[in-house]
Amino acid sequence: MKFLVTGATGYIGRNLTRKLVDLGNDVCVIVRPGSDTSFLKGLAPSVRLATYSGSISELQTILAEFAPDVVFHLASYFKADHITSDVVPMIEANVLFGAQLLESMRVAGVNKIVCASTAWEHFEDSDFDPVCLYAATKKAFEDILTFYAQARGLSAVILKIFECFGPDDPRRKIFSLLTDLSSQNAAPLGMTAGQQRLHCVYIDDIVAAFIAAGDDLLKIEQSGVQTFALSSDRPVSLRELVADFEAVVGRSLPIIWGERPYRQREVMEPWSKGVRLPGWVPKVSLRAGIAKLIKNQD
């Protein structure tokens, strides 16, 4: 099959691209000029590279020429706390680019898409209360998506991601912080009281969810938007996560609990109302995932 991937230079995107190639598919990735595409080494000739520098005509050409069976849309601009200079690039990446992509799909007759989204649209288990501007822009894109599904025959699956972790994640997130703290002679670090609970899902399971969602789309003809949650079997508190980390590395981490306040809109309990992607269950336990992460780090 032929799959188009946006955001292929990101952590989930590059792992998804590699897996799609391993499964024998033709893959086209859309990248910005100047993006680091070193992750593609060894994947050619199954992966073709298409460049997008802001113009919808570039996307129209890519969609028309490659004619993918399914589009995986993972491109996004993420900041947990935005500053003023983030507003324009965030809207451009998370709303404008997505709208251009959908319009180009419509023109080219490509009508299946799987989109990465975030459980952070649902602060305090709300139907919609975005934790941050990033989450609001993801929802804004989904409104545009709804138009193309309701009025233009698009079939879409939105996958709402919680915490994703795995080896070689370049993003500065909690798992990379804990990895750093597990090295010998790491300096003590002040953290919050650690009662916030997280759904942690290993990267291979996230990738498997995207592939399963794409397979599901290939089997259906009706248009519309379906939204699913990529939740783990049980959310763990940050304290529990650290305890698991310590058990795996066989060393206690130098954390000073309660030294920092929770952030203004800290997510204490993850969204619980989402329906998990049917047929998908995460296979890698938290401890097994941490072990893979640590092993790869050595």
Next chain:
Amino acid sequence: MKFLVTGATGYIGRNLTRKLVDLGNDVCVIVRPGSDTSFLKGLAPSVRLATYSGSISELQTILAEFAPDVVFHLASYFKADHITSDVVPMIEANVLFGAQLLESMRVAGVNKIVCASTAWEHFEDSDFDPVCLYAATKKAFEDILTFYAQARGLSAVILKIFECFGPDDPRRKIFSLLTDLSSQNAAPLGMTAGQQRLHCVYIDDIVAAFIAAGDDLLKIEQSGVQTFALSSDRPVSLRELVADFEAVVGRSLPIIWGERPYRQREVMEPWSKGVRLPGWVPKVSLRAGIAKLIKNQD
């Protein structure tokens, strides 16, 4: 009081600006370079003109210097049926500019806004099913607005407009079409079967709603988004509207009913689930409004 108006060169915007000035307020309007600002003649010195050519820093300067009590956000890019070349300007005008405005308000400490929106977000009385891409982009902006209200203390009112009519409306809409048809020797025009029903509200009533919503915001301190419908007392079918038009002009209009099909997503029944703006009732009846429109046209 000090009011900032976006979209002041549009039909509702210019009427709102004039009314705000008539009521003795200071008004600042944000216009694009090259916009036709002839409507401002006679309104100076109560109206100051600020130019926005795409940069958020321009908006930050305007908001900080003028420090309005309330912002009226009416700027939008409207197409009932978009084509590919509309996608970028529509997202830029309806989402990106709005996000820049909200961020600039936050930085300047301006926290009250009244936003124009559309009942077309609610095809077939849905909670959200946009009739067209325009309606989807309005909703996308409202998601961004929700973030600033929930997380940054903004107080917002969204007013959902149905059909607005009045004299000197430059927009090619049903009322201008009927005005043309009411002139002697107008050529016959094929229309749909005419059973679609519309809420028609006269421009002065629309303007009064915006001013009432602004007044309400000035009285409250709590943040959040409130959404209200600017509906008439009773929707009329296009056939009934034409009958009223004919009664006022004293002449039958040369319409061939049923010659054209309804459009793909024709709104046959207007959104009925909206809560009307409290304390506001339209005062100008359909016939009285048509009479004013015709009189002004002569």
